[in-house]
Amino acid sequence: MELIKLFSVSCFLSSVLALGQAPIISFDDGPLQLAGGGTQATLVLATGDWKGVLRAGADLSADFGRVTGKNLTVKITEITTSDTSPSTGPVIIAGTIGKSKLIDSLISTGKIDVSKIRGQWESFQTQIVANPLSGLASALVIVGSDKRGSIYGIYDVSEQIGVSPWYWFADVASISRAKIFALGTPKVQGPPSIKYRGIFLNDEQPALTNWVKEKYGGYNSKFYVNVFELLLRLRANYLWPTMWDSMFNVDDTKNGPLADEYGIVMGTSHTEPLTRSSKEQSNYMSGNWDWASNKQNVIKFLTEGAKRSKPYEVLYTMGMRGNADTASPTLTAASLSDVIKSQQAILSSNINTNLSAIPQMWCLYKEVGGYYQDGLKAPDDITLLWSDDNNGNMQRLPLPSEVNRQAGAGVYYHFDYVGDPRNYKWINTISLEKTWEQMHLTYERGARQIWIVNVGDLKPLEIPINHFLDMAYDMSQYGEPKSTQTWLSKWATREFGSAVSDATASVVDRYGMYANRRKYELLDASIYSVVNYNEADTVLSQWKTLASDAQAVYDSLPSAFQPSFFEMVLHPCKAGYILHQLYVATAKNNLWAGQGRVNAADQGRIAVSAYAADSALASTYHKLLGGKWNHMMDQTHIGYTTWQQPASNSLPSLKWPAASTSKPPGVAIEGGNSKLELPSLNRYAKNRWIDIYSTSNSTATFKVESDTWIIATPSSGTLKAPGDTSDQRVLITIDWEKAPTGATTPKIKITAGTTVSTISLPIDSTQVPSTFHGHIESDKTIAIEPEHYTTSTSSSTASYMTIPMYGRTLSGLTLSPLSISTQTPPPPPSHLQHLHLHAGHSNDNHPPLALPKHRYLPSPRVRHRHRRRRPDQGTVRAGHEIGHAAEHVEREHEECGGEE
Ligand SMILES: *[C@@H]1O[C@H](CO)[C@@H](O)[C@H](O)[C@H]1NC(C)=O
Numbered sequence: 001m002e003l004i005k006l007f008s009v010s011c012f013l014s015s016v017l018a019l020g021q022a023p024i025i026s027f028d029d030g031p032l033q034l035a036g037g038g039t040q041a042t043l044v045l046a047t048g049d050w051k052g053v054l055r056a057g058a059d060l061s062a063d064f065g066r067v068t069g070k071n072l073t074v075k076i077t078e079i080t081t082s083d084t085s086p087s088t089g090p091v092i093i094a095g096t097i098g099k100s101k102l103i104d105s106l107i108s109t110g111k112i113d114v115s116k117i118r119g120q121w122e123s124f125q126t127q128i129v130a131n132p133l134s135g136l137a138s139a140l141v142i143v144g145s146d147k148r149g150s151i152y153g154i155y156d157v158s159e160q161i162g163v164s165p166w167y168w169f170a171d172v173a174s175i176s177r178a179k180i181f182a183l184g185t186p187k188v189q190g191p192p193s194i195k196y197r198g199i200f201l202n203d204e205q206p207a208l209t210n211w212v213k214e215k216y217g218g219y220n221s222k223f224y225v226n227v228f229e230l231l232l233r234l235r236a237n238y239l240w241p242t243m244w245d246s247m248f249n250v251d252d253t254k255n256g257p258l259a260d261e262y263g264i265v266m267g268t269s270h271t272e273p274l275t276r277s278s279k280e281q282s283n284y285m286s287g288n289w290d291w292a293s294n295k296q297n298v299i300k301f302l303t304e305g306a307k308r309s310k311p312y313e314v315l316y317t318m319g320m321r322g323n324a325d326t327a328s329p330t331l332t333a334a335s336l337s338d339v340i341k342s343q344q345a346i347l348s349s350n351i352n353t354n355l356s357a358i359p360q361m362w363c364l365y366k367e368v369g370g371y372y373q374d375g376l377k378a379p380d381d382i383t384l385l386w387s388d389d390n391n392g393n394m395q396r397l398p399l400p401s402e403v404n405r406q407a408g409a410g411v412y413y414h415f416d417y418v419g420d421p422r423n424y425k426w427i428n429t430i431s432l433e434k435t436w437e438q439m440h441l442t443y444e445r446g447a448r449q450i451w452i453v454n455v456g457d458l459k460p461l462e463i464p465i466n467h468f469l470d471m472a473y474d475m476s477q478y479g480e481p482k483s484t485q486t487w488l489s490k491w492a493t494r495e496f497g498s499a500v501s502d503a504t505a506s507v508v509d510r511y512g513m514y515a516n517r518r519k520y521e522l523l524d525a526s527i528y529s530v531v532n533y534n535e536a537d538t539v540l541s542q543w544k545t546l547a548s549d550a551q552a553v554y555d556s557l558p559s560a561f562q563p564s565f566f567e568m569v570l571h572p573c574k575a576g577y578i579l580h581q582l583y584v585a586t587a588k589n590n591l592w593a594g595q596g597r598v599n600a601a602d603q604g605r606i607a608v609s610a611y612a613a614d615s616a617l618a619s620t621y622h623k624l625l626g627g628k629w630n631h632m633m634d635q636t637h638i639g640y641t642t643w644q645q646p647a648s649n650s651l652p653s654l655k656w657p658a659a660s661t662s663k664p665p666g667v668a669i670e671g672g673n674s675k676l677e678l679p680s681l682n683r684y685a686k687n688r689w690i691d692i693y694s695t696s697n698s699t700a701t702f703k704v705e706s707d708t709w710i711i712a713t714p715s716s717g718t719l720k721a722p723g724d725t726s727d728q729r730v731l732i733t734i735d736w737e738k739a740p741t742g743a744t745t746p747k748i749k750i751t752a753g754t755t756v757s758t759i760s761l762p763i764d765s766t767q768v769p770s771t772f773h774g775h776i777e778s779d780k781t782i783a784i785e786p787e788h789y790t791t792s793t794s795s796s797t798a799s800y801m802t803i804p805m806y807g808r809t810l811s812g813l814t815l816s817p818l819s820i821s822t823q824t825p826p827p828p829p830s831h832l833q834h835l836h837l838h839a840g841h842s843n844d845n846h847p848p849l850a851l852p853k854h855r856y857l858p859s860p861r862v863r864h865r866h867r868r869r870r871p872d873q874g875t876v877r878a879g880h881e882i883g884h885a886a887e888h889v890e891r892e893h894e895e896c897g898g899e900e
Pocket residue numbers: 061062065069070071
C-alpha cells in the first residue's frame with residue numbers, strides 16, 4: 001500500500017483514535033517512543049500463546065510498516081521478566097494471561113496488576129510498565145484476559161496508529177507518521193456489551209459469489225481469512241458463513257480450523273442446526289430433511305456435524321426448519337421440542353456432558369416464533385435469538401419474565417434481505433439512527449448474548465456493519481440519541497481525516513435518511529409525485545445536492561484516499577441520485593406523454609441516460625484499483641415485479657409521442673385537478689404552479705391574465721420549438737396586502753396560441769394573530785415534525801427525547817428511559833394544542849408483546865399521509881410514514897382534534 005504524506009498540516013492534527021475508545025497512542029509526545037527518530041519497537045510475544053494472538057502480532061508489525069514504512073521486529077520467545085531484553089530499543093510486550101510466560105511473570109512479580117481483567121471475557125489492559133525485563137527501563141504491555149482479549153488489545157494499537165479495520169476490505173489508506181508514542185495513562189477495557197457479535201454473509205449471489213469465484217475460486221480459506229481478520233479488527237467474534245450454494249466445512253477443510261485459529265466463533269444460519277449447512281443436507285443426508293419421517297437419519301447427520309466441530313469454538317444453532325430456509329410442513333411444537341431434546345443429547349454425548357458449557361442458540365425467525373408462541377419451551381441453556389421483521393424493526397424482545405434465563409437472549413437483525421415482500425440487496429439503505437434506536441432498545445431490554453446481522457455481500461454495507469459492531473462492543477458509548485452523529489464524525493475522521501470529517505459525516509447521515517425512505521428495489525416511477533407538493537423535484541434536488549457534496553469531498557482528497565471514499569460514500573450517493581433521476585424522469589415522461597407534451601421526449605432521454613449512468617457507475621466500481629472489486633456491483637436492481645430480483649436490469653417503459661403539427665398548446669396544473677382548480681393558497685403557503693406546454697413542434701405565444709394582486713411569473717412569453725425550453729412553468733403568488741379579505745376563488749385566464757383555459761385558485765387571506773406560535777393548516781393539511789411539538793410533559797419516570805435524523809424528514813421522538821413500563825397519560829388539557837406529548841406515569845403492567853404466528857410476519861404499520869410545507873420551514877412531500885415517534889404524534893394530534 002502506498003504511504004501517504006501528510007497533505008496538510010492542519011488536516012490530521014487531531015490523533016486518530018480507536019473508534020469510541022480510550023486513547024493510548026499519540027503522534028506528538030508521550031513517555032515511550034515506539035517509532036521514529038531512528039528508533040523502532042520490537043514486539044515480544046510468547047511461544048506458548050494462542051496462534052491467533054501471534055498472528056495478530058504479525059499484523060501489528062505490518063501495520064507499523066503501513067504507517068512508518070518499517071515493520072516491527074517480532075520476537076516470539078519463552079523469556080520471563082528476569083531475562084535480558086531481546087532488544088536494545090523500545091519494546092512492546094503482548095500476551096495472554098496463562099499463556100504467556102512473560103506476562104505471567106510480570107503478574108507474579110507484581111509489575112502489573114490484572115485483577116480488573118482476570119477471568120473476564122475478551123478483556124485487555126494496555127499500559128507502560130517499568131523494568132519489565134532486565135536492562136529495559138520500560139515497555140508498552142498489552143495483556144489479554146483470553147485469546148480475543150489479547151487480539152483486541154493488539155488491534156486497538158493498530159487502529160490508533162492509523163490502520164483502519166477496513167484498510168483492505170474498503171481500501172482505507174493510512175497516513176504516514178514520523179513518530180509514534182505510547183501514552184502514560186493505563187487503559188483497561190472490560191468485557192464487551194454483547195457476548196457474541198457478528199455478521200451473516202448471505203444472499204451472496206450474484207455479487208459476492210462472482211467476486212469470490214474470480215479472486216479465490218470459491219468460498220475457501222483464502223477468502224475467509226480476510227473476513228476473519230476484518231471481524232477481529234472490528235472487535236467482533238462471530239460469523240455465519242455463506243450458505244446459498246456453499247458448505248463452509250466441506251468446500252475447504254481449512255475453513256473451520258482457521259476460523260478457530262484466528263479466534264472466530266463459527267455459527268451457522270438460523271436454518272442450519274449443529275453446524276451442518278443446507279447444502280450438506282441435500283448432498284450428504286440419506287432421505288428427506290424431515291423429522292417426522294426420517295428422524296434417525298437426521299440424528300446421524302447432525303451427530304456428524306457435532307463431531308466435526310468438536311475441536312473448535314462454535315456456537316451451535318439449534319432447532320429445525322424446513323428445506324432451504326422455508327417452513328417445514330410437518331414440524332409441530334411437540335416435534336420441535338423432541339428435535340431440540342435430541343440435539344442436546346447429541347451435544348452432551350459428543351462435546352460436553354455439561355450442556356451449560358456449550359454455547360447454543362435457537363433463532364425464533366419467521367414461522368419458528370409461532371412454535372414458541374404455541375408454548376414450546378426452550379431449555380435454559382439455549383440462547384433465544386429474536387429477530388426483526390426483516391426490515392429492521394424488532395418484533396419481540398425478552399419479556400420481564402424471560403430476562404433472567406441462564407443463556408439469555410439475542411438478536412438476528414437485517415441490513416440485507418431476500419424474500420417477501422421485496423428483496424433489498426443492492427447497496428446500503430440503512431439509517432444509522434434507526435439501527436441505534438432498535439439496538440439501543442434491544443440492549444435496554446436485555447438481549448445481550450448475541451447480536452448477529454445479515455450483511456448480504458458485506459461490501460456495500462461497510463458503514464452500517466462498523467456502527468452495529470461498535471455498539472455491540474461497547475454500548476456505554478452509545479446511550480444517547482446524538483451518539484449516532486458522534487460516531488459518524490469519529491468514523492469519518494478515522495477513515496478520511498479531520499479536515500473532511502464534518503462534510504463526510506453530514507453526507508453519510510443524509511444518505512442514510514434518504515436511502516431509508518424507501519428501499520431501492522421498491523422504488524419505481526409511481527413513488528414520488530410529480531404533480532403534488534413538488535415532491536419528486538424536492539426529493540431529487542436533495543439527492544442532487546448530496547451527490548455534489550460527496551463529489552466535492554472526493555475531489556478535495558489526496559488520490560490515495562479516493563478509492564475508499566468512492567466505495568463507501570461517493571458511489572452510494574451517486575447511485576441513489578441516478579436511480580431517483582431515472583424514476584422521476586420516467587414519471588414525467590409517462591405523464592407528459594399522456595398529455596401529448598412534446599417535451600415528454602426530453603424526460604425520456606434523461607431516463608435513458610440515467611439508466612446508462614447506472615451501469616457506467618457500476619463499471620467504474622468494478623475497474624477501481626485494477627479490478628479489485630470486480631463483480632461487487634453485479635446485483636440487479638431495476639425492474640423488480642415480484643419479491644425476487646429480476647434476471648437483469650430493465651429500462652422502465654418510456655413513451656415517445658410524435659410531435660403533432662396541428663394541436664394547440666396545453667395547460668396542466670399543480671395537483672392535476674381535471675376541473676382546473678388549483679390547491680388553495682394562503683399566506684403561509686409559498687406558491688402554486690401552472691405548466692403551459694407544446695404539443696406540436698411549432699412556436700406559440702402565451703399570456704396569463706387575472707386580478708392585479710395575483711402575480712404570475714412569467715405572465716407572458718413564447719413556447720419555443722421543441723427542446724428543453726419549450727414548456728413554461730408559471731408560478732402563482734398573491735400580493736396579500738392587496739388581496740380581498742377572507743376566502744375567495746379568483747380565476748386565472750391562460751391564452752396560449754389558440755388555447756384558452758380558465759383556472760380557479762381558492763385563496764384565504766386570513767392572518768393568524770401575531771402572538772400565534774404553531775402550525776397552520778394549508779389546503780386541508782397540517783404536517784408537524786415530531787420535534788416541533790408545542791409542549792412535552794415529562795413525568796417522574798419518563799420523558800421524550802429527540803432522535804436527530806431519524807425517519808424521513810427531520811427527526812423522531814422516543815420515550816426515555818426505555819425500561820419503563822406502560823404509561824397512562826394524565827387527563828387531557830382543557831384547551832386544544834396542536835401537539836401535546838405526555839410521558840404519563842408508571843403503572844405495573846408490562847406491554848403486551850404478541851408474537852405473530854404466521855410464516856411471514858406483518859410488516860411495520862405503514863401509513864399513507866400527505867405532508868405540507870410548514871409556513872416557516874420543512875419540505876413538501878407525500879409518502880409513507882413509518883416509525884414509533886410519528887405514529888405517536890399523530891395519535892396525540894388526533895386526540896387533540898387536529899385534522900390530518
Ligand atoms: C511488513 O510485513 C508484511 C507482512 O509480513 C510484508 O508483506 C511487508 O512487505 C512488510 N513491510 C515492510 C515495510 O517491510
